[in-house]
Amino acid sequence: MKRSLGLLSLLTLVAALFAVVGTAGASREIKSPVKGSFKYCDNPTFPPMESKTTSGKLVGFDIDMANAIAKHWKVKPKFVFSSFGGLLPALGAKRCDVVISGIFITPDRVKQYPAVPYMRTHRVLIVKAGNPKGIHGPSDLSGKNVAVQSNTKYEEYLKALNEQFKSSGKDPMNLQSYPGDEDAVAQILLGRSDAVLTQDTAAGSYKKKNPGKLATPYLFPETDTFGIYYRKSDKKLGAGLKTAIKTLKKNGTFKRLAAKYQLPPTDVK
Amino acid sequence: MLATFDTHIFWEALSSNPYWKGALLAFELTVASLAAACAIGFFLALGRSSRNGAIRGVVFFYNWIFRATPTLLQLIFIWYALPQLWPTFASNWFTPFLAAFIALSLNEAAYMSEIIRAGLLAVDPGQELAGRALGMSRPRILWRIVIPQAVRIVIPPTGNEFITLLKLTSLASVISLHELLTASQERATASFRYPEAYAAALVYYLGIVSILMVLQAQLERRFTWSSAGRRRRRVAAPAVPAISHDAR
Amino acid sequence: MNQALLRAEGVHKSYDGLTVLRDVSFEVDRGQVKVIIGPSGSGKSTLLRCLALLEPADAGEIFLDGERVSGRREKELAPHRSEIGMVFQRFNLFQNMTALNNVMCGLVEVRKLKKREARERAFEFLDRVGLPDKANQYPDELSGGQQQRVAIARALVMRPKAMLFDEPTSALDVELVREVLDVMEGLAQDGMTMIVVSHELRFASHVASSILMMDEGRIVEEGPPTEFFTSPKHERTRRFLALVE
Numbered sequence: 001m002k003r004s005l006g007l008l009s010l011l012t013l014v015a016a017l018f019a020v021v022g023t024a025g026a027s028r029e030i031k032s033p034v035k036g037s038f039k040y041c042d043n044p045t046f047p048p049m050e051s052k053t054t055s056g057k058l059v060g061f062d063i064d065m066a067n068a069i070a071k072h073w074k075v076k077p078k079f080v081f082s083s084f085g086g087l088l089p090a091l092g093a094k095r096c097d098v099v100i101s102g103i104f105i106t107p108d109r110v111k112q113y114p115a116v117p118y119m120r121t122h123r124v125l126i127v128k129a130g131n132p133k134g135i136h137g138p139s140d141l142s143g144k145n146v147a148v149q150s151n152t153k154y155e156e157y158l159k160a161l162n163e164q165f166k167s168s169g170k171d172p173m174n175l176q177s178y179p180g181d182e183d184a185v186a187q188i189l190l191g192r193s194d195a196v197l198t199q200d201t202a203a204g205s206y207k208k209k210n211p212g213k214l215a216t217p218y219l220f221p222e223t224d225t226f227g228i229y230y231r232k233s234d235k236k237l238g239a240g241l242k243t244a245i246k247t248l249k250k251n252g253t254f255k256r257l258a259a260k261y262q263l264p265p266t267d268v269k
Numbered sequence: 270m271l272a273t274f275d276t277h278i279f280w281e282a283l284s285s286n287p288y289w290k291g292a293l294l295a296f297e298l299t300v301a302s303l304a305a306a307c308a309i310g311f312f313l314a315l316g317r318s319s320r321n322g323a324i325r326g327v328v329f330f331y332n333w334i335f336r337a338t339p340t341l342l343q344l345i346f347i348w349y350a351l352p353q354l355w356p357t358f359a360s361n362w363f364t365p366f367l368a369a370f371i372a373l374s375l376n377e378a379a380y381m382s383e384i385i386r387a388g389l390l391a392v393d394p395g396q397e398l399a400g401r402a403l404g405m406s407r408p409r410i411l412w413r414i415v416i417p418q419a420v421r422i423v424i425p426p427t428g429n430e431f432i433t434l435l436k437l438t439s440l441a442s443v444i445s446l447h448e449l450l451t452a453s454q455e456r457a458t459a460s461f462r463y464p465e466a467y468a469a470a471l472v473y474y475l476g477i478v479s480i481l482m483v484l485q486a487q488l489e490r491r492f493t494w495s496s497a498g499r500r501r502r503r504v505a506a507p508a509v510p511a512i513s514h515d516a517r
Numbered sequence: 518m519n520q521a522l523l524r525a526e527g528v529h530k531s532y533d534g535l536t537v538l539r540d541v542s543f544e545v546d547r548g549q550v551k552v553i554i555g556p557s558g559s560g561k562s563t564l565l566r567c568l569a570l571l572e573p574a575d576a577g578e579i580f581l582d583g584e585r586v587s588g589r590r591e592k593e594l595a596p597h598r599s600e601i602g603m604v605f606q607r608f609n610l611f612q613n614m615t616a617l618n619n620v621m622c623g624l625v626e627v628r629k630l631k632k633r634e635a636r637e638r639a640f641e642f643l644d645r646v647g648l649p650d651k652a653n654q655y656p657d658e659l660s661g662g663q664q665q666r667v668a669i670a671r672a673l674v675m676r677p678k679a680m681l682f683d684e685p686t687s688a689l690d691v692e693l694v695r696e697v698l699d700v701m702e703g704l705a706q707d708g709m710t711m712i713v714v715s716h717e718l719r720f721a722s723h724v725a726s727s728i729l730m731m732d733e734g735r736i737v738e739e740g741p742p743t744e745f746f747t748s749p750k751h752e753r754t755r756r757f758l759a760l761v762e
Binding site: 393407 | 569571597603607609611
């Protein structure tokens with residue numbers, strides 16, 4: 001009797017030990033909210049968040065972040081190309097699980113698709129080095145040639161600004177819109193446009209690529225937030241993203257990426 | 270399925286100013302480019318059968334370059350490459366409409382030259398012979414006898430080219446021309462209602478093509494030579510090989 | 518001092534290495550009607566086209582009313598062409614014009630007449646060939662014989678010095694040949710200088726001043742119809758006539 005009691009207690013101990021180990025492992029084992037691969041829609045025309053090198057390779061903060069999230073969930077990251085205006089439609093058409101593409105969280109977008117914030121940023125005006133047209137703020141854009149990426153909030157803002165100019169009797173801007181953010185900046189380098197409205201993240205990278213040719217005379221005080229968009233029906237995915245972001249911020253991944261792309265560390269806190 | 274199509278939003282888009290303006294712009298660009306292309310293409314067609322080898326060479330080279338390269342590439346080249354070669358192309362006078370007009374005209378001229386050449390070839394050589402026998406000069410023979418007959422032959426393929434050009438105008442959205450496609454994309458992104466926004470654009474394109482078809486039929490009737498009072502429809506004109514290039 | 522109306526001297530012509538006319542000399546006087554016969558490929562049509570100044574000869578000269586018209590530049594040739602009327606086997610009426618406009622065309626475009634005057638004159642000539650009621654018809658609404666008569670009117674209205682006919686009835690159905698030959702006989706009787714390439718030997722024997730036989734780019738024989746048909750001088754002529762009769 002005593003021996004069988006001893007054997008039983010040993011078995012119970014082993015079982016309990018497994019249980020503890022098992023649950024401990026379970027709490028460390030993150031269940032991936034996506035099966036097999038983590039598909040993200042992206043428009044790689046917005047360095048340093050996402051762009052292509054001359055050899056066609058994808059680089060950027062968002063690319064690295066998507067890879068980090070996939071690694072965290074132990075699945076493969078899969079990049080899905082889209083035009084900027086086609087990002088959310090692609091999400092709706094289930095061509096991808098999320099949209100990660102330096103895209104702002106705005107009330108009208110969130111009505112259709114919820115989003116998880118991950119980074120703060122400012123808008124900025126880019127002009128030719130030396131600021132020959134003397135642009136020091138949005139009101140100076142009156143009567144100037146301005147380029148912008150199509151179907152963005154930047155374009156919306158500039159269009160509204162133009163309406164303001166018209167109704168207050170000031171000269172409107174000559175506003176041109178292009179498929180890529182880089183196409184818009186190209187117009188300054190070509191001498192066609194006087195200013196481009198875009199994000200401070202992008203401005204830094206453009207200045208690096210074209211040393212001495214560009215300047216950023218004005219930083220908008222208001223901050224925008226970049227977010228990862230997902231479908232309303234994917235509640236588990238949303239929760240998973242929130243925790244993943246939190247984890248990556250806590251373990252210093254975000255800080256490392258920010259440093260890699262020369263972004264202010266306060267933006268990714 | 271169709272229950273989710275919001276007809277109210279559809280009508281709003283259809284009657285909105287950007288759509289109307291965009292459609293008008295697409296139509297104007299098409300008409301202007303086709304007219305210029307016909308003019309340039311006519312001289313290219315004549316040059317193809319010139320006795321001067323240098324002229325023939327130039328025409329061959331022109332057709333080769335403009336037909337072998339994608340139209341989009343030509344558009345982008347004109348918009349991005351020219352200013353780097355000659356800074357004047359960055360000034361305001363060189364508008365997206367002008368750039369698109371030049372690119373599409375030059376491009377389409379290469380295709381029109383082949384159509385016009387086929388049309389001229391299809392006119393019975395006896396017509397020119399009879400004109401010369403009367404003592405008419407070559408330009409006069411062309412103008413009074415050969416071209417009217419060639420026009421009749423090239424009307425159907427030219428109608429095709431109009432339709433192709435109309436669709437090509439949507440490419441100009443990448444050089445910031447605010448035409449019909451741009452308008453529909455903007456409305457779609459702003460409203461998140463994609464079927465309605467794009468269906469409205471489709472309706473405009475359909476409308477323009479329908480107008481073309483009516484005009485083409487009228488033009489074909491005008492070039493049907495039968496005496497007044499008896500509108501007898503002629504048998505189809507001699508077959509001109511359709512130059513298919515939808516792949517571009 | 519011989520003032521032949523239309524004269525070819527030593528004309529030589531080849532296409533792509535094939536010699537079509539060999540040293541051909543030929544002339545027609547005012548008021549004469551000459552008919553040229555011969556097998557196909559003998560150069561008859563080419564000779565006619567050279568005489569009409571529609572084709573440049575490789576060698577040799579063409580004289581119109583004593584004036585040398587061969588070897589001239591295109592611009593100088595055009596007015597002379599309008600003085601030589603040409604009627605083609607396939608009519609070659611302008612498809613995009615009515616019969617009346619066809620006949621008017623030369624007057625307006627070449628003689629630079631005002632439209633009203635041209636129309637009157639054209640109508641007069643359409644009447645002469647018996648087609649006043651077809652003035653507003655288009656060529657494809659006319660029979661072959663009617664089309665050819667309009668073509669004759671179109672050439673005639675220019676008041677040419679000579680009329681050249683290249684197998685004018687060869688493309689016509691048999692029953693339509695008569696109406697065209699009647700018009701041509703009428704012209705000959707009115708004293709028009711004519712050169713006709715044709716197979717219509719009965720017409721030739723009625724109307725021609727002389728008949729020529731061509732073969733392999735050369736004029737083999739020439740003679741008045743009475744002699745030509747009854748006692749041809751050359752073997753080739755005899756053989757050809759035997760084939761055709």
